[in-house]
Amino acid sequence: MYNPLAFALLALEAQKVIELRLVKLAWGGAEGWDEAQQMVSEKVNALIEASGTLMMGGSTNTVISRYREHVAANTKRLTAIS
Structure with missing residues (x-):
């Protein structure tokens, strides 16, 4: 069973990262391209990590927490002043 509150918080927090990334992508240029590549890489890594956690008997709460x-970390990175 999973914690619905943690799941809801993840959804809300992820919306901020989506917003920040869309802005960066919209600006384009090298930074936008780098962000797009990093985003895809992160998605693949997250899938592998979550699958491994679940296959090793980890809980959905562990995956959501991670x-x-x-x-x-993405929110912190994307809101840092360069």
């Missing part, structure tokens, strides 16, 4: 860590 995703929230990734989302928080």
